[in-house]
Amino acid sequence: MPKSELPAESLTLERLFQEATRLQAGQERNAFVEQACAGNPALRQRLEELLQAHDSSTGFLSAGAISAAPISVEELPIPTSIGRYDILEKLGEGGFGVVYRAQQREPVQRVVALKFIKPGMDSRSFPFHPAAACGRRSSSR
Numbered sequence: 001m002p003k004s005e006l007p008a009e010s011l012t013l014e015r016l017f018q019e020a021t022r023l024q025a026g027q028e029r030n031a032f033v034e035q036a037c038a039g040n041p042a043l044r045q046r047l048e049e050l051l052q053a054h055d056s057s058t059g060f061l062s063a064g065a066i067s068a069a070p071i072s073v074e075e076l077p078i079p080t081s082i083g084r085y086d087i088l089e090k091l092g093e094g095g096f097g098v099v100y101r102a103q104q105r106e107p108v109q110r111v112v113a114l115k116f117i118k119p120g121m122d123s124r125s126f127p128f129h130p131a132a133a134c135g136r137r138s139s140s141r
Contacts, residue, residue: 012043016033019036020036096118
């Protein structure tokens with residue numbers, strides 16, 4: 001459901017939460033919540049619950065939560081084909097892997113993108129995923 005179709009109270013709660021998290025926990029934030037939710041105890045309770053959860057979370061990207069060691073696939077040779085795909089060119093490399101433009105030979109011939117997932121970024125042992133659904137296609141347009 002797009003934001004414009006959300007109930008007004010949900011939009012209000014989201015806006016109030018964003019405003020409240022910009023304030024330091026304590027008197028200033030408490031005064032803001034009290035004034036913003038005056039006359040609406042249910043809204044105030046929900047906002048206070050969200051703020052409490054926000055304040056007690058450590059964040060999954062906190063220091064030490066993930067390894068910052070870069071994994072480079074630059075040294076790996078570019079394959080010429082994988083299964084029913086002929087590799088045409090490297091499109092780019094990001095934090096999770098490398099994307100190649102490839103020609104699918106069967107069951108249909110089309111240009112697709114293949115993403116090679118870097119070690120440790122996917123729990124599957126299969127090292128690549130065809131990304132035909134969001135890949136680039138040749139077109140005469």
